[in-house]
Amino acid sequence: MPPGWAWATIEEVARVQLGRQRSPQQHTGEHMRPYLRAANVTWQGISLDEVKEMNFDHPDFAKYRLESGDILLNEASGSPHEVGKPAIWNNEIDDCCFQNTLLRLRPQRVNGTYLHWYCYAQALTGRFGEAGRGVNIRHLGKRGLSQFPIPVPPTSEQERIVAAIKEHFFRLDAANNALAAAQARIEATRRAALAAAFAGRLVPQDPNDEPATTLLERIAVSRRTAPRRQEVRA
Missing domain, CATH: 3.90.220.20 (DNA methylase specificity domains)
Structure with a gap:
């Protein structure tokens, strides 16, 4: 004490x-x-x-x-x-x-x-x-x-303790608000990155790449011409 x-x-x-x-x-x-x-x-x-x-x-x-x-x-x-x-x-x-x-x-x-x-x-x-x-x-x-x-x-020390607690809690609240704002920015960046990824804006486009339409047509032709499997009944 x-x-x-x-x-x-x-x-x-x-x-x-x-x-x-x-x-x-x-x-x-x-x-x-x-x-x-x-x-x-x-x-x-x-x-x-x-x-x-x-x-x-x-x-x-x-x-x-x-x-x-x-x-x-x-x-x-x-x-x-x-x-x-x-x-x-x-x-x-x-x-x-x-x-x-x-x-x-x-x-x-x-x-x-x-x-x-x-x-x-x-x-x-x-x-x-x-x-x-x-x-x-x-x-x-x-x-x-x-x-x-x-x-x-003593009374004067009680007042100093109260003031110190108030100051510490003010700093904690400020830190908590900053953390919440940072987390919100992180989530916004994640959403933006995913949106850009599936809109063709996340990586540079290569004009020599095979167009997706050509790839899809080739896959469709391959499926139509592939021999069908014979179903085996038990």
């Missing part, structure tokens, strides 16, 4: 909350609200492709309402490397809540982006999955996440 760093549990640096359980009686009501579930949390961030609604009365709305900067994590998965997959909520939808397939972290005594990247690393490496319970489906749970250890550097 570097000087000035300290170990803590996640519940010591953030408020941990499991989402609201779905039930048939909440499918309709006077206080329908949008809510997020595991399908809305991706490695690229929050996905709003399919946001559902559920009835949240005033006490539940106060408890499960999302605020900007909240971190949402997948509570469970059949893949150990998907357990705890995180994304930061930035108020993409007004008055949005969350379901119990997600856990929410509300940073209290740590840089929120630092906490997000730490959770990202633990999910990506499968450590959250190892800490979960279950056989086919691994559940991290509120208790498992609350007691999970986290190294806490």
Whole structure:
């Protein structure tokens, strides 16, 4: 542990909350609200492709309402490397809540982006999955996440770490985009080479070559004049 760093549990640096359980009686009501579930949390961030609604009365709305900067994590998965997959909520939808397939972290005594990247690393490496319970489906749970250890550097160093991660990921994205562009050019060159090959443009044309029409006529004559084979019946 570097000087000035300290170990803590996640519940010591953030408020941990499991989402609201779905039930048939909440499918309709006077206080329908949008809510997020595991399908809305991706490695690229929050996905709003399919946001559902559920009835949240005033006490539940106060408890499960999302605020900007909240971190949402997948509570469970059949893949150990998907357990705890995180994304930061930035108020993409007004008055949005969350379901119990997600856990929410509300940073209290740590840089929120630092906490997000730490959770990202633990999910990506499968450590959250190892800490979960279950056989086919691994559940991290509120208790498992609350007691999970986290190294806490000084505040200024947290900010430098976040900036360094952002820079590294920017370079990785640029390299990935360049690679994708190169692969696209390679595929285009392959198609062009094949098209040229079968259009007579890939190699120089020799005027002394026998024309294809003459070759085809000679083959046809050869077939017509060739003796037929006698079929042998068993």
